Amino acid sequence: MELTRNSFRGMRITVMGLGLLGRGVGDVRYLARSGAELIVTDLKSYEELGESVKQLVEFSNIQFVLGEHRLEDFRDRDLILKAAGVPLDSPYIAEAKKHSVSVRMSADLFMEISGVPTIGITGTRGKSTVTHMVHSIFESAGKPSVLGGNVRGVSTLALLDEVTPAHTAILELDSWQCQGFGEAHMSPHIAVCTTFFPDHLGYYKNNLDRYLADKAFIFLNQTEKDILILGQQVADIVLNKYESDIISKVIIVGEKDIPDDWQLSILGRHNRYNAALARAIARASAVGDDTIRHTLENFKGVPGRLELIGEKNSVQYYNDTTATTPEATLAALAALSNEGFRKPLINEGFTKPLILIMGGADKGLSMEALSKEIKTRVKHLVLLSGTGTDTICSQFPTATVHANLPTALDDAISHASPNDIILFSPAFASFGMFKNEFDRGDQFNALVQSHSV
Numbered sequence: 001m002e003l004t005r006n007s008f009r010g011m012r013i014t015v016m017g018l019g020l021l022g023r024g025v026g027d028v029r030y031l032a033r034s035g036a037e038l039i040v041t042d043l044k045s046y047e048e049l050g051e052s053v054k055q056l057v058e059f060s061n062i063q064f065v066l067g068e069h070r071l072e073d074f075r076d077r078d079l080i081l082k083a084a085g086v087p088l089d090s091p092y093i094a095e096a097k098k099h100s101v102s103v104r105m106s107a108d109l110f111m112e113i114s115g116v117p118t119i120g121i122t123g124t125r126g127k128s129t130v131t132h133m134v135h136s137i138f139e140s141a142g143k144p145s146v147l148g149g150n151v152r153g154v155s156t157l158a159l160l161d162e163v164t165p166a167h168t169a170i171l172e173l174d175s176w177q178c179q180g181f182g183e184a185h186m187s188p189h190i191a192v193c194t195t196f197f198p199d200h201l202g203y204y205k206n207n208l209d210r211y212l213a214d215k216a217f218i219f220l221n222q223t224e225k226d227i228l229i230l231g232q233q234v235a236d237i238v239l240n241k242y243e244s245d246i247i248s249k250v251i252i253v254g255e256k257d258i259p260d261d262w263q264l265s266i267l268g269r270h271n272r273y274n275a276a277l278a279r280a281i282a283r284a285s286a287v288g289d290d291t292i293r294h295t296l297e298n299f300k301g302v303p304g305r306l307e308l309i310g311e312k313n314s315v316q317y318y319n320d321t322t323a324t325t326p327e328a329t330l331a332a333l334a335a336l337s338n339e340g341f342r343k344p345l346i347n348e349g350f351t352k353p354l355i356l357i358m359g360g361a362d363k364g365l366s367m368e369a370l371s372k373e374i375k376t377r378v379k380h381l382v383l384l385s386g387t388g389t390d391t392i393c394s395q396f397p398t399a400t401v402h403a404n405l406p407t408a409l410d411d412a413i414s415h416a417s418p419n420d421i422i423l424f425s426p427a428f429a430s431f432g433m434f435k436n437e438f439d440r441g442d443q444f445n446a447l448v449q450s451h452s453v
Helices: 023-033 050-054 091-098 106-114 127-141 157-161 175-183 208-220 232-245 269-284 289-298 326-335 368-377 387-395 405-414 437-450
Strands: 012-016 037-042 062-066 079-082 102-104 118-122 145-149 168-172 190-193 227-231 249-253 307-312 315-319 354-358 378-384 400-402 421-424
Touching: 012 023, 012 091, 023 037, 023 157, 079 091, 091 102, 102 106, 102 175, 106 145, 106 157, 106 168, 106 175, 118 127, 118 175, 118 208, 127 145, 127 168, 127 269, 127 289, 175 208, 190 208, 190 269, 208 232, 227 232, 227 269, 232 249, 249 269, 269 289, 269 326, 307 437, 315 437, 326 354, 326 368, 354 405, 368 378, 378 387, 378 405, 400 405, 405 421, 405 437
Parallel strands: 012 037, 012 079, 037 062, 079 102, 118 168, 118 190, 145 168, 190 227, 227 249, 315 421, 354 378, 354 421, 378 400
Antiparallel strands: 307 315
């Protein structure tokens, strides 16, 4: 079935997953305004999804089925719009396919309907920063573009109201959205893989090859006219597994590919690596180096990613809530020491003392390397309670464990001296104590501001 912007009128669509981040709400609103007959179903209850439901009460063509999924809602439908994270073995998706109902996701659906050139960026770490860097470069260059995919609060389907043939779509894609591209037999015109580390082991049942396989859909359906850009960290992993399947032109990029004299505003060698990838994407999109350099040197970063929130009494506060893996927290620790800079912070050999707040829900990832670095770099460790925290507590007998974020921050502040840094970089998932990682970061920011930082 070929879809256009006008195809949704009268279509019977089940939206599987409404969520709390705004993307699902925006997609549902777009479909409702387009005249679709909608069933919106989510395992979360009305109470949990109240904020999202409230934004859709104006539409009489939406039926909500919350707190459960029902098999009948996946039969006799024209389309299932699936949210990220739906289990691989979902009986509801199996039911839809059994009855020949098309199952799609918003990012690949947008690419098909819009028909515009698409840049897709994925990776365990770095994809958000690279995506926002590229979007900023396009804005500086005066090239029309839209930013979507795995972006907080942005409905990718709603971008159909904005795009023209002159636009380029710049999409951040998680592994589930890449999975959707695979099911739709599509790939972006410029595909980018930033990094690959163990993650989402629960979803993929400890099978890293399955995780990589979903990521690989970002390029497996490219043509010889398309481009695949690989970060140096992931290049061998991808090429060893998929080189014979790659049809597009391959470009490999490392941190060294950003010139030494380019002075970024954001910290860390990992961000120089991200900037090198953004530069390669922009060059492939016919943007000149002068524009690229000016934009990257003035790029202020993405909220919740090693974000400087404020300073009080010569103590700096950084929000790195999107660090949900040990590798992400390792990158933050490196960035906030001299090795994260091209020039020393104050003098040779000086490293600002760090107070680290971390902890949360277990993802089954190895903490060995991070634990070693914490013992070397961290002055005082503050832990938030959680299943992940339980696995590392015994390694840090002087660390304090807190059942909530306010007392954790108070503890960190009590151990801080002038020129210290308080870093909130959890290294674990946010489940249990918070709605999601963004809620976790928002709460941290609010607490820091309440301390009159």
